[in-house]
Amino acid sequence: MKALLKRDHWPLWVVFLVIALALILPAVLPWTYDQIDWDAVRAPAFSGSHIFGTDEIGRDRLARLAAGTRVTLTVAIAAALVSLVVGIAWGATAGWIGGKVDEVMMRFVDALYALPFMFIVILLMVIFGRSILLVFVGIGLVEWLTMARVVRGQVMALKQRPFILAAEAAGSPPLTIILKHILPNIAGVALAYLMLTVPQVVMVESFLSFLGLGVQEPLTSLGILVKEGADDMDMTPLGLMLPGGLLVILLVCLTIEGERLRDIYS
């Protein structure tokens, strides 16, 4: 924790600031994200109580940004956790059992890596309706591959270490060894890759929402806001620049911090 307080972890603090604003603003602002101000359609920035103005049907931009950020980050964290669980389970199993099982399981991962997986996710979205639950299950199922590879490598390396061999010799069942001795040792690396998964997931979620396949109205997300902004950019460029800029800032900060963590642990 102390390490995180250092000054060069500014990207993390930017992310925290964005999260804090996304949580606090909806409670403070006079407008909700879906409320229409009939007297101020496409209002410019700093007009009356609309700090960033309003969109093409008179909804407060700042309120929508906060709500969209909230949805995007919630989906991202949930999906990253899905990928964490699936990835660790798959990678640890393959790494621990080894041999033929490992071979088959990792070939499967290799095969999935090469697939146009985004397209299967798009199909899933179209087919099973566009519920927010499905959005992150779908994304989580795509993004677990790297995690599985990394965890497998770590488990393979740990397996040969004396303290694991000792636990085995003492007769601990495999599941206990994995949960008690292996998982705590791979937590750091897993955290680093989790950090790198979050921007990936943000990107996928926004991509789906941009195509109209992700989160649905009246809910909003950064992807939807970018789409709305792009559709209306000839009238009010601010509508594209605000959510687009925020999205890029979030993605850049998360990527920098994730890569830094990854370099520390590997």
Place this chain on the structure above:
Amino acid sequence: MLALVARRLMTAVPTLLAIILASFFLMRLAPGGPFDGERPLPPETQAALQAAYGLDKPLWEQAWIYVSRLVQGDFGPSLVYRDFTVSELVAQGLPISLTLGGLAIILALFIGISAGLFAAVQAGKAADKAIMMFATVATALPTFVTGPALALFFGLWLGLLPVSGTGEGWSWLIMPVVALALPVSGAIAKLTRAGLATVLKQDHIRTAKARGLPETKILFKHGLRPALVPVASYLGPAAAGLLTGAVVVETVFGLPGLGRYFVQGALNRDYPLVLGVVTLYAALIILFNLFADLIYGWLDPRMREG
């Protein structure tokens, strides 16, 4: 080398088949069909249409018919664009998507490798740090933000480039290709830089330096080739990324490529169209991975046997 190609092609067929069947059954699990319009059709018309397109047969039989026609190169009729076969639609869209993707990967390789090379030569200096910072930012730039942003700036404000459509000449290609290439070039720059950093520390480079070879020759002849191995292994995922990016870019810039047909087809439940596009995408990615493997073997002769 030939053995590798043969083995890859052998695994490509079952992979393709699995993708086709998975997409086929996934799509049919869905509620709704291609003939649900604004106004519901009379039941007998529905039934007649279903029968005409063979949609009333058992699913397994339909899947079998589809695959056996596909083997003969017949993608079937489009259910929504009634006057066209899927092959005709695909023949229209594929060249556009291939041009976009091909140009984007060439541009990304050019920018990425030169930037990575320059950064590695300047290792530790301000230029190195700046380039790597830019590369990180570039990898995090989603095409659906850069696309509209470019269109806004160069298209609407400066009026330099066409905002949508294919139009005259080739200027319509610039913005879509740049939007597609940016994140890939960032990743390639990082990989090149990291690869060179490891390679330049190795013995054969020290030997070359000790023999007094000129710096540039060492860099290009002895350093760059092994350093590009990680770049080659990134090409497969990059191709998949470009194809997904192309869906967005084609939507943003109103280009009638494969990606647009895919999204439209999926929304309209145009089963044969979606299947056709998925099959093509999968085949393209598999081909590109094979190509990447060949480059890999060329860069690092130790890989040729494996």
